[in-house]
Amino acid sequence: MTKLLRRELVIDFYVSLHDTLVGDRKLINPSSWLAKLLHRIDRFSLNAADKVIFETQSNLERFCNGNSSLLLKSVILLPSPPAIFDPGASTNLKPERDVVFIGKFAPVMGIEYILEAISSEAMAGYKFTFVGSGQSSPAIANRHRRNNISFIDHIPFDEVPALIQNHRLSLGSFGCSQKAHSVFSNKVMESLRLGIPCLTSYGEISKHHESIGCFFVEPNNTAAILSALQSLLASPKELAELARQALAFSRGIGSDDAISMQTREMLSGLVP
Numbered sequence: 379m380t381k382l383l384r385r386e387l388v389i390d391f392y393v394s395l396h397d398t399l400v401g402d403r404k405l406i407n408p409s410s411w412l413a414k415l416l417h418r419i420d421r422f423s424l425n426a427a428d429k430v431i432f433e434t435q436s437n438l439e440r441f442c443n444g445n446s447s448l449l450l451k452s453v454i455l456l457p458s459p460p461a462i463f464d465p466g467a468s469t470n471l472k473p474e475r476d477v478v479f480i481g482k483f484a485p486v487m488g489i490e491y492i493l494e495a496i497s498s499e500a501m502a503g504y505k506f507t508f509v510g511s512g513q514s515s516p517a518i519a520n521r522h523r524r525n526n527i528s529f530i531d532h533i534p535f536d537e538v539p540a541l542i543q544n545h546r547l548s549l550g551s552f553g554c555s556q557k558a559h560s561v562f563s564n565k566v567m568e569s570l571r572l573g574i575p576c577l578t579s580y581g582e583i584s585k586h587h588e589s590i591g592c593f594f595v596e597p598n599n600t601a602a603i604l605s606a607l608q609s610l611l612a613s614p615k616e617l618a619e620l621a622r623q624a625l626a627f628s629r630g631i632g633s634d635d636a637i638s639m640q641t642r643e644m645l646s647g648l649v650p
Contacts, residue, residue, distance in 0.1 A: 402486035436560035475505040478545035483512030488552030495604040550578025575620035591624025
């Protein structure tokens with residue numbers, strides 16, 4: 379349609395159909411005709427676009443794969459949460475619980491490793507909140523019911539910032555798929571924007587961003603997650619330093635102003 383209407387086509391390639399359905403959620407057999415079709419649709423979309431936005435260098439490199447024409451029309455823009463993710467928007471907040479996880483209960487998140495870690499007796503004195511659902515949620519939630527763990531299927535989106543700010547630490551993703559290693563997920567950015575430190579796995583963020591309020595561990599590693607939680611929750615000073623880094627990042631290269639400026643620069647080459 380964009381070609382027929384002689385309009386420029388900009389594609390935000392934050393989500394690949396093949397990555398999501400085949401690699402992460404494992405809903406489709408990789409050797410099936412449907413998996414091959416999704417891969418072709420992804421490639422067609424990339425080739426048809428006049429500009430392609432990636433949120434990370436890793437994703438740009440793996441999808442462009444040395445294709446010079448794709449590289450020339452590709453740019454990197456960090457994910458940018460809505461304005462409600464402002465540390466000053468919510469008032470009179472104080473951390474009421476310790477750790478929050480928000481997201482799909484899907485393999486990309488490594489949710490089973492998180493829950494295995496916090497089911498340890500060492501975590502019995504801390505309070506955890508899990509918001510979300512997904513393909514593995516019923517079995518996981520039932521197996522890990524504890525007095526200190528709360529499961530919430532859904533909350534209104536405009537209540538998410540206050541919920542995050544009522545915790546001392548947020549959790550990112552701990553899966554080991556190619557996509558899991560290549561993304562700068564929205565929930566990590568949302569947490570950092572609010573000045574809340576985030577525990578997440580090594581990958582794109584740790585490779586290209588230092589001192590931004592994240593603490594990194596090996597993916598799909600229960601022992602590493604447990605050790606990090608014990609260390610961070612027992613150290614208010616370390617959490618305070620990570621919170622300071624998060625706010626500095628959210629006011630600098632992770633800010634709306636910085637991302638908007640990059641967006642304008644990217645679009646200026648398309649607008650007459």
